[in-house]
Amino acid sequence: MVRDLRARITGRVIEDVEIYWDRTVGYPSPDRLVSEIQGRPIRGITRRGKFALFDMDEGATFAVHRGMTGSLLLRNRGEADDRFVRARLGLDADVELRLDDARKFGRLYWRKRGETWVPPWEKLGPEPLSDEFQSETFAHRLSKRKAAIKTVLLNQQIVAGLGNIYADESLFLAGIHPTRMAGTLLPAEIERLRTSVQSVLSKAIGGRGTTFSTYRDIDGEPGSNQHALMVFQRQPGPCDRCGGRITRIVVGGRGTHFCIDCQR
């Protein structure tokens, strides 16, 4: 998503902004966010975990988190309506960026340089596809944790960017049972998990995302990675690796999918 945005709207000016659901703005207030970003050019777009970060002038950042069901759509101005638009940024060149988000968990943020408020993207763990995601630091973060490894993988402070689908898929690829206590993983298992996280994410990005239900790219098109999933929503199987039974359980309140025969 960020690569597409970067290619298409870097340099665009945010001309007008509308917030249709006030709680879509996580910080500061809807009024302040609107008045601050109006008229400013987008200098660059980067990503940290699940946050898209828009670099604005004077070191300021406009950030978007899509939540569970949010899509960031780039449309021509006034083009066919999307069903659940919570915010709209009108840009120059007659385009607009829409946050289309049925469940209203998506959030927008505005952060100026030097502010005391610490934005959520600055509290994240290492980027899983960067070389700051090392086996040793990963092992250190897992040690002493008594929670299920599945739950720990969803903790954005341990490693950034994994959600429910990719946590399950990574554990499957690593052959690790989701309810294993994180602190009991052996060094070889931790290294296997680390590389599994990286290949699962790389493959998913290569497939332009996983459209299990609502994910869409900025043109509203689905990804293709849903066809490559090994365990997520594939109960009762059979498992592609061993022919075993894929099971769904609940771990830390989240649906969790794994092969009962080849994940230990």
Next chain:
DNA sequence: TAAATCCTGTCA
């Protein structure tokens, strides 16, 4: 560390 919470749509 689990459950409740914020939300609304979809599907069995």
Next chain:
DNA sequence: TGACAGGATTTA
């Protein structure tokens, strides 16, 4: 109608 949902924080 109830279960469940790609997230994350707060409360018990």
